Structures are given as structure tokens and as C-alpha cells.
Amino acid sequence: MLNANTTERKFARFHSLYTRDFKKDAAIYLDLAAKCAGPVLEIGCATGRVTGHLAAAGFEVHGIDTRRPMLEIARRHLEPWAARASVADFDLRRQPLPERYGLILSTLYAFNDLIDVEEQRLFLRHLLRSLAPGGVLAMDLFCPLSYARPEAGEGWREIEHTVDGQRLRVRDLREMLTPLLERRTQRFRVDDESEEELVSHRRYIPPQQAAALLAESGFEKLRVIPGYDLAAAGPVDAPVPAAGPFILVGQI
Ligand SMILES: C[S@@+](CC[C@H](N)C(=O)[O-])C[C@H]1O[C@@H](n2cnc3c(N)ncnc32)[C@H](O)[C@@H]1O
Known part of the structure; x- marks a missing residue:
């Protein structure tokens, strides 16, 4: 029987191939990176898909994740941009990053991996302490049908x-x-x-609830981007589809 470690390795390779052509979110993150002071932090970088898009476009970017087999693939993927892209095994529930970032991205449902409220609070507290003054957060979340x-x-x-x-x-x-x-x-x-x-x-969070959580944590100027459609971005009290992906953007 294969052990859990082997399954994780195989899953990392599967994930890397499975998500390789997913690009719907990239334009939003590139747009934000162009408007914010650097560097960029990606939480939940996994195999480096988003980190790679940002590095290829010239941005300085650091990715963190807790899954080592994913990070091994990310390191190989990011080799062409090693001067400005790096990744590390880091669990944001444990502590803030030593550096401060102008833009933090919590990509492709990383926050939905947090199951209890205490984990969510720790994650957000450490995230806030990793943001530079005036820094921006974009958090990709999901609510199921x-x-x-x-x-x-x-x-x-x-x-x-x-x-x-x-x-x-x-x-x-x-x-x-x-x-x-x-x-x-x-x-x-x-x-x-x-x-x-x-x-x-995964713990899902409906858009209004997620917006309230970020507002309570100290984020302002909250906007929601439903379905990766930048043209549909609006204030958090605007109606958005009850199910599907949405990105919340806020600033401290
Ligand atoms: C669905 S994956 C995101 C994949 C990647 N961003 C992409 O677009 O292909 C979510 C990732 O978040 C990571 N993650 C969840 N909680 C985390 C935490 N507390 N600190 C760092 N990474 C975390 C998971 O290990 C997982 O790899």
C-alpha cells in the first residue's frame, strides 16, 4: 500500500498538470500588482502557477504553502525567474512573515482550507501583520451550488x-x-x-459573510469580483451570484 507521502507527491504532480491551463484569475492579480507597491506575497502558491505569472511579468513575488511536494514543483517551475521569485514552506496560521508586502494574494480557495473560526482568525491576524501600511489583499473564495x-x-x-x-x-x-x-x-x-x-x-464562506470577516479584521474599501470578471467588480453590498468563485479585495 502506498503511504500518505507518496499520495501527496502524486497529488502535487496531478495538481500541477490539472491547473496548468487555468488562467481566469491571472489578469486580476497582474492588474493589482501593477497598481500596488511591491513585493507581492502569494498565500497557497502550491505548484507556483500564479507566482509564475507574476514573476514572468516582472514582479517580485514570494509564495508560501504548507505542502512540500507542491513547493518542490513550484521551485522547478520558477527557475527562469529565480532572481525575483521564491517560495517557502510556511503556515500562515503559525506566525506573520518576517517581511512586509504591498500586495497579498490568497489564491484559489486557500482560505477555504481553514476549517474552524480560530484558524481563520489566526490566519487573518498574521496576514495583516505581513502587509505594509496601505497594503492590499485579494482573497479568492468559493461558495458551492x-x-x-x-x-x-x-x-x-x-x-x-x-x-x-x-x-x-x-x-x-x-x-x-x-x-x-x-x-x-x-x-x-x-x-x-x-x-x-x-x-x-473545505469551509465555504458566502460573499457577504466573507466581507464582514475582512471588515472586522480592519480592511477597508472592500470590493467583490464575482466569477473572475473584473468588469463585474463592485461594492460588497452589490448582489453577486450566491454560488461560485469570487475575489474580495480590501486595503488597510
Ligand atoms: C487550491 S490550492 C491553491 C493552488 C494554487 N494557488 C493554484 O492556483 O494553483 C490552496 C493551497 O493553499 C495552501 N494553504 C492552505 N492553508 C494554508 C496556510 N495556512 N498557509 C499556507 N498555505 C496554505 C494549501 O496547502 C494549498 O496548496
Whole structure:
């Protein structure tokens, strides 16, 4: 039987291939980086997808994550921009970063990995202490369809696609343990390798609740960007779709 470490390594490779062509969020982060003083911090950089977009565009960027196999892939991915891009194994729940950043990005649902309120508070407290005065935060969050329509129910989904000639297959089950707490079972494989299973949990936060959390933490000028559509950005009290991804942007 394969151990958890092997599954994590295989998942890191799978994640890197699976997300490689996802670019919907990049324009938002590049736009913000151009408007903010540097350097940029990415929380939850995983295999370095967003960090790479920023570094390739000339920005100084540091990525943090807690998953070492992901960071190994990120380091290789970022080699062409090593002078301005770096990553580290760092858990923001534990302490603030030693440096201060003009822009902090919490990308692709990293904050949804925090399951209890105490973890969320620690994360936000340390995030605030890592921001330079006047610094900006962009936080990518998600709210599932099952929150808006509990009757929708979601069974196993199967997704298959090919990246760089490699066939990726994932079977994915999302079970809502409470209206906002999800247990996700992912059975994934690349090409003809054996199927691996990874079980994880995510806490979803509806847009208004997330905005209130950031306001309580001291963020001002809050805006919401629904569905990665910069043209649809508006104040947090504007109606946004109840389900799907949304990015909250705030400033201290
Ligand atoms: C879905 S992944 C994001 C992937 C990546 N940003 C991308 O776009 O491909 C969320 C990441 O957040 C990381 N993460 C969650 N909590 C964290 C924390 N407290 N400190 C640092 N990273 C964290 C997880 O390890 C995970 O790799």
C-alpha cells in the first residue's frame, strides 16, 4: 500500500498538470500588482502557477504553502525567474512573515482550507501583520451550488482531460457535512498510474459573510469580483451570484 507521502507527491504532480491551463484569475492579480507597491506575497502558491505569472511579468513575488511536494514543483517551475521569485514552506496560521508586502494574494480557495473560526482568525491576524501600511489583499473564495440550492445534491463527478500528452482522470465526490462544511474525496490518476485517493475538507464562506470577516479584521474599501470578471467588480453590498468563485479585495 502506498503511504500518505507518496499520495501527496502524486497529488502535487496531478495538481500541477490539472491547473496548468487555468488562467481566469491571472489578469486580476497582474492588474493589482501593477497598481500596488511591491513585493507581492502569494498565500497557497502550491505548484507556483500564479507566482509564475507574476514573476514572468516582472514582479517580485514570494509564495508560501504548507505542502512540500507542491513547493518542490513550484521551485522547478520558477527557475527562469529565480532572481525575483521564491517560495517557502510556511503556515500562515503559525506566525506573520518576517517581511512586509504591498500586495497579498490568497489564491484559489486557500482560505477555504481553514476549517474552524480560530484558524481563520489566526490566519487573518498574521496576514495583516505581513502587509505594509496601505497594503492590499485579494482573497479568492468559493461558495458551492449546494449552498444556494441544497436540493441540487452532488454525486460523483468524473473529469478527464489531456495536458502535454498526459491523460488526467479524477473522480470527485463533494459531501456537505453542514451547509458550509464540505468533505471532498478525490480519486485521481495520471496516465496508467494506479488511482490514488485524497480526502480533504473545505469551509465555504458566502460573499457577504466573507466581507464582514475582512471588515472586522480592519480592511477597508472592500470590493467583490464575482466569477473572475473584473468588469463585474463592485461594492460588497452589490448582489453577486450566491454560488461560485469570487475575489474580495480590501486595503488597510
Ligand atoms: C487550491 S490550492 C491553491 C493552488 C494554487 N494557488 C493554484 O492556483 O494553483 C490552496 C493551497 O493553499 C495552501 N494553504 C492552505 N492553508 C494554508 C496556510 N495556512 N498557509 C499556507 N498555505 C496554505 C494549501 O496547502 C494549498 O496548496
